[in-house]
Amino acid sequence: MLCLPAPVLAAxxxxxxxxxxxxxxxCTLNGGIPLAFGTYTPGVAKDATTTFTATCTTGTPYALDLSVGSGSGASFATRRMTSGADTLDYGLYTDAGRTTVWGDGTGGSNTVGSTGTGVTxxxxxxxxxxxxxxATVGTYLDTITVTATY
Known part of the structure; x- marks a missing residue:
């Protein structure tokens, strides 16, 4: 093996x-958990809750809307589950006191706003x-869509 001296580098x-x-x-939304009222007795209010998650990029302001649902004649103030031709009225709210209707910001409803943190x-x-x-005897159902506007 031949060894050469290292060149001198000056520049x-x-x-x-x-x-x-x-x-x-x-933003990514995950709904997944049904809002299940269970057995309802007419004349007695029935409460239930559910959760969903939002994951939005850090610093992204967003508003969360809930649709009026698929029940015929529903409004944000009075949503309707259906069982065949029968309906059962209910409401969705932003607060545990059930005083602020959660909708899309129209018709007396409100949205929920937040700012993304990059985590769920x-x-x-x-x-x-x-x-x-x-209510008439039956099993009632409605479908709500959650939308994030950012």
């Missing part, structure tokens, strides 16, 4: 380059079948 040259990335606002945030939906709700 340098430099260059630089830019490193870039773009983080876009995004949990939100509770408070439901109530009012004591005055009349």
């Amino acid at each position: 340098t040259a430099t260059a630089s380059f830019t490193v870039t990335a773009t983080v876009v606002a995004s 945030q949990t939100f509770t939906v408070y439901g109530r079948i009012p004591a005055a709700a009349a």
Whole structure:
């Protein structure tokens, strides 16, 4: 093996380059848990809760809307579960006192706002079948869509 002496280096040259990335606002929702009232006795109010999660990029402001549901003649103030042609009225609220209707911000309803933290945030939906709700025997169902606007 031949060994050569190391060359003597006296000058340098430099260059630089830019490193870039773009983080876009995004949100992911996970509903998954049904709001189950269980057995309802007409004339007695029935409360229930459920939760869903939102994961939004850090610093992203967002609003969470709940749809009016799929029940015929429903409004944000009076949502309707159906069983065949029969309906059972109920409400969805942002608070445990069940005083603030959760909707899309129209028709007297409110949205829930937050700012993304980059980790999962949990939100509770408070439901109530009012004591005055009349009902025919049956199993009632409705579908609510959660939307994040950011």
